[in-house]
Amino acid sequence: MKKMKFLLVMALLGLLVFSLAACGGGDASGSGDNGVVYRTVDEIKADGTINIGVFSDKNPFGYVDENGEYQGYDVYFARRIGEDLGVKVNFVSTEAANRTEYLQTGKVDIILANFTVTPERAEEVDFAAPYMNVALGVVSPSDRVIESLDDWAADDEMIVISGTTAETYLINNYPDIKLQKYDSYATAKNALENGNGAAWANDNTEVLAYALQNAGYTVGIPELGNQDTIAPAVSKGNATLLDWLNDEIVALGEENFFHEDYKATLADTYGMDYMESLVVEGGAQ
Numbered sequence: 001m002k003k004m005k006f007l008l009v010m011a012l013l014g015l016l017v018f019s020l021a022a023c024g025g026g027d028a029s030g031s032g033d034n035g036v037v038y039r040t041v042d043e044i045k046a047d048g049t050i051n052i053g054v055f056s057d058k059n060p061f062g063y064v065d066e067n068g069e070y071q072g073y074d075v076y077f078a079r080r081i082g083e084d085l086g087v088k089v090n091f092v093s094t095e096a097a098n099r100t101e102y103l104q105t106g107k108v109d110i111i112l113a114n115f116t117v118t119p120e121r122a123e124e125v126d127f128a129a130p131y132m133n134v135a136l137g138v139v140s141p142s143d144r145v146i147e148s149l150d151d152w153a154a155d156d157e158m159i160v161i162s163g164t165t166a167e168t169y170l171i172n173n174y175p176d177i178k179l180q181k182y183d184s185y186a187t188a189k190n191a192l193e194n195g196n197g198a199a200w201a202n203d204n205t206e207v208l209a210y211a212l213q214n215a216g217y218t219v220g221i222p223e224l225g226n227q228d229t230i231a232p233a234v235s236k237g238n239a240t241l242l243d244w245l246n247d248e249i250v251a252l253g254e255e256n257f258f259h260e261d262y263k264a265t266l267a268d269t270y271g272m273d274y275m276e277s278l279v280v281e282g283g284a285q
Contacts, residue, residue: 003031005039006019010244016273019208020122027165029072029098032044035104035253036103036104036235036236036237037104037105037106037235038061038103038106038109038234038235038237038238039106039109039226039238039241040238040240040241040243041085041240041241041244041248042240044085044087044109044226044241045085045086045087047087048087048088049087049088049089049090050081050082050085050087050088050089050090050109050110051092051107051108051109051110052078052079052081052082052090052091052092052108052109052110052111052112053087053092053093053094053099053102053103053107053110053111053112053113053185054070054072054074054075054091054092054093054094054112054113054116055072055074055094055095055185056093057184057186058072058113058114058185058206058261058285059071059072059095059209059213059269060072060073060209060264060265060268060269061073061074061113061114061205061206061267062075062112062114063075064093066208070091071265073132073261073262073265073266074113075091075112075265076261076265077112077131077257077258078110078112079244080093080252080257081110081248082247084248085153085244090235092107092108094108094111094113095161095163095183096113096161096162096163096165096183097161097162097163097164099111099113099115099182099233100121100124100125100154103233103234103235103285104123104124104125104235104236106235109234109235109241110232110233110234110241110245111125111232111233111234112232114132114203114206114230115127115204115230115231115232115233116134116164116165116203116228116229116230117130117228117229117230117231118165118168118228118245119195120168121233124197124236124258125232125233125234125235125236126233126235126236126237126242127231127232127282128231128232128233128234128245128246128249128283129231129245129246129249129250129282130229130230130231130243130280130283131230131232131249131258131279131280131283132225132229132230132258132278132279132280133205133228133229133230133277133278133279133280134204134205134229134230135200135204135222135223135224135225135226135227135228136165136169136201136202136203136204136205136223136224136225137201137203137204137205137206137207137219137221137222137224138158138199138201138207138219138220138221138224139199139200139202139207139208139210139218139219139220140198140199140200140209140217140218140220141192141195141217141218141256142216142217142218143216144198145220145221146198146199146217146220146221147221148221149174149177149221149224152174152176152177153198153263154176155178156177156178156197156198156199157178157179157180157196157197157198158170158177158178158179158180158197158198158199158200158201159179159180159182159188159191159192159196159197159199159200159201160179160180160181160188160200160201161181161182161183161185161188161202162181162182162183162203163227164203165203165228166201166202166203167179167181169201169225170201170222173222173225180196180197181248185206188200188202189210192217193214197231199220201224204219204222204223205270205278206223207219208222208270208274209269209270211239212269212270213269229280232249234244247283248281249283250281250283253281253282253283253284254282256281257276257281258279258281259279259281260282262275262278262279263275266278270273
């Protein structure tokens with residue numbers, strides 16, 4: 001009997017410890033509700049390194065150059081964040097489908113990977129103020145330009161990347177269109193070039209860049225669906241980092257930082273005609 005009581009007490013103690021760990025202790029524990037893990041601004045500064053998730057294959061927004069260095073619009077912003085926090089930036093290569101997971105598990109502190117703000121995503125992560133406008137677009141071979149989805153051929157398939165707003169939009173609005181889903185931008189581009197799909201739907205910034213950089217392809221639908229915004233994201237409940245980011249974006253807007261970012265990283269691809277329509281300065285919409 002005594003042994004059974006002892007085991008029962010130990011089990012209850014174990015359950016109590018587990019419950020306290022799961023609930024988290026806010027800033028003190030570095031974790032929030034529902035097991036979401038994060039680091040506060042003070043913890044990041046104390047460590048001396050911030051982990052920022054970016055794309056490694058989405059030129060000109062986030063990619064690895066011939067020297068093995070991260071480059072692009074999001075990367076330019078990430079480096080400034082590290083500079084103003086006074087810490088080193090550790091770039092973490094991410095794909096569209098794992099952006100939320102990387103935040104929730106603490107693999108990254110911030111996601112800067114063309115993360116479009118949606119109500120569904122805002123239930124799982126906290127978005128800071130926006131720094132770019134975006135819509136969806138569709139690119140296809142120039143010998144068969146897709147200009148509308150309303151008369152889509154039944155046998156044709158649309159290339160999308162898993163976890164993107166393009167995938168969600170098409171499922172909700174064009175459920176009869178067959179989708180070819182890929183995990184990375186590189187595999188989606190290869191599929192288009194190999195003729196595996198009739199067209200590729202993605203952020204209009206991405207498909208415009210692709211058509212400009214690759215002869216034989218045309219963006220027949222430059223805007224599909226609503227105009228949205230792109231913003232940094234942090235783990236749900238990480239108030240200190242979210243507040244710091246919002247203040248940073250406002251401060252950067254006072255020096256027209258994102259216009260300079262565009263000139264340094266996007267102008268060679270898009271020219272200057274798209275700058276005012278794409279750039280959001282200081283979080284203002």
